[in-house]
């Protein structure tokens with residue numbers, strides 16, 4: 001039995017809330033970094049190892065004085081590192097559950113309760129993970145309202161299971177002075193309240209260190225974005241999907257700064273050595289990839305030659321964090337993501353990427369239950385058509401494999417490839 005299957009069977013033998021054994025957990029996490037896993041770069045493997053160590057630390061901490069903090073994808077985790085605590089984005093937990101093919105089972109359980117299938121499966125899965133007792137109890141939860149409206153409700157529910165406080169930051173639609181001030185005040189209050197909850201004074205010195213690591217990671221990520229414009233592509237798009245989950249976990253930590261700098265240096269070396277073969281077509285992917293077992297992205301990139309050269313969710317558009325104006329600069333960072341605010345921000349970013357990355361076609365994966373991805377489909381279609389390239393919209397689920405049909409996906413992508421070739 002493969003390590004992944006062993007891990008899966010151990011986890012599924014534990015269907016009731018209660019503590020999962022450490023041995024089971026170690027097997028589960030090791031499966032993510034086994035040699036059997038496929039890494040296209042050494043940095044990709046390193047990134048997985050850093051994630052593995054982080055997860056081990058996260059799961060090993062036990063008891064009331066533990067260091068775990070459940071965070072949402074775009075929360076200002078530099079605050080968590082400044083408090084010497086460990087953040088873990090719950091959405092990433094759902095992605096991990098899907099990659100181990102246990103998400104369906106968790107979703108089936110949440111479906112049997114009151115959770116409607118209309119709710120995003122990332123949210124329902126981490127609710128299921130919490131209900132199954134697979135997570136250690138956190139000190140607190142930290143979430144923001146961007147980029148999705150469901151976060152408040154799902155994080156409140158998880159906070160309720162653990163009877164732990166939720167610090168919730170409401171991200172405004174406006175990124176003008178008023179919007180920045182409104183957000184900066186909430187971030188400052190949140191830092192002070194979280195510090196008092198952990199019986200500490202918030203240390204500006206530790207925040208400065210977290211900012212330095214976060215800035216180093218940011219600069220490396222910006223350089224990686226630049227390197228991904230290269231022709232031929234220096235990495236597979238399937239690797240790029242991991243970046244947003246990694247920056248949602250590591251920004252503000254020394255390990256995060258190191259791993260992104262290493263990634264950047266490896267891509268620079270590849271560029272110098274004129275690594276790789278040209279893609280037949282360069283694709284922009286909107287949203288994330290399906291995380292459960294499937295071959296769709298590998299097949300599309302390696303067999304059809306349609307390589308994903310960028311994903312809009314990975315856009316790093318903020319400036320260096322400034323310890324002289326800490327709350328304001330964290331607010332600006334949060335507001336800089338193109339998914340925040342009016343849809344025009346996202347459309348402008350999509351058009352920028354199409355031009356700068358010489359994109360031949362756009363694939364928009366509209367995830368069920370996600371207003372972020374499916375409500376704007378028509379507007380995205382119009383914006384892409386103004387750029388004169390084709391768009392393929394795929395309706396599906398990134399976590400729940402129960403309605404997934406690989407054959408149908410492949411047929412649609414093959415037809416799209418022909419369309420790109422005809423342009």
Ligand code: SF4
Nearest residue numbers: 120122147148370372
């Ligand atoms: S997929 Fe959409 S609804 Fe789900 S967590 Fe992401 S942004 Fe929110």
